[in-house]
Amino acid sequence: MLKPSTMSEIDIRQGLKLVLAKIEQACSKRNKVKINCEVIVVVLKESRFQELSVVEPRLVAVSKTKPVEAILEAYNEGQRNFGENYVQELEEKANNKLILEKCKEIKWHFIGHLQGNKINKVISIPNLYIIETIDSKKKAKKLNNSWAQFDSKIRTFVQVNTSGEKEKSGVSPDEVIEMVKFVKDDCPSLQFNGLMTIGQYGYNPDDGPNPDFLKLVKCREDVCKALNLSLKDVELSMGMSDDYEQAIELGSTNIRVGSAIFGYRPKKHELEK
Ligand SMILES: *Cc1c(COP(=O)(O)O)cnc(C)c1O
Helix, strand or coil: CCHHHHHCCCCCHEEEEEHHHHHHHHHHHCCCCCCCCCHHHHHHHHHHHHCCCCCCEEEEECCCCCHHHHHHHHHHCCEEEEEEEHHHHHHHHHCCHHHHHCCCCCEEEEECCCHHHHHHHHCCCCCEEEEEEEEHHHHHHHHHHHHHCCCCCEEEEEEEECCCCCCCECCCCCHHHHHHHHHHHCCCCEEEEEECCCCCCCCCCCHHHHHHHHHHHHHHHHHHHHHHHCHCCCCEECCCCCCHHHHHHHHCEEEEEHHHHHCCCCHHHHHHH
């Protein structure tokens, strides 16, 4: 691995402030996007969707590869939701003495690929708030059975592979209804909270609304109709540093932002070299 960049090359406080300001701006643009796209026009015009425009999205600060000090700094600025991709890194950070002592209200989001053999590690993470990456019935069942030892349910998002890329996890858009039904009907220890996508990297927003975001919006529509759920009870986790504003305009309720807050992070393929 490359050496993690030295601290405070970027001012985390400034980064957070800027992102929060842009979130607010993007919220105010919701429902005002004029776009020539059949799906989205239909969905945005849905009156039930209009109600959703008041939902302020949750900012998840993605701290992967960044040191504990960076998390403490963001926490001190009021940030509470943090996301990590790698089970071991999350385990170390969540159990860190300083984090346990000083960040009592921290909410951890597991946003990485969920491996069946790591589920028992994931469930023992202190202050685990949600697992965003449920991508198969088998893993949902396994997580459900492990979580049964606790009184409360664990929040989950079902991950959808909206871009259809082989290297991305998630159920395909046509499997979403069945997957959500399975979580709701057959996994009593899991709470179904919404849908999550990563989508294709490098999409240029000048080319119009991101097709991955549109697909996730459509998936929610389908799930709600099929299972008779209310749109406001099904969250959308979409949008990262490069595209969270667009994601919010299209109704994201949970954005996962790393580098715009914590500064540059070598891409995975660069780390592996
Ligand atoms: C790394 C990561 C993010 C944050 O990426 P940035 O581009 O740094 O904002 C968000 N979601 C997932 C699933 C990630 O792996």
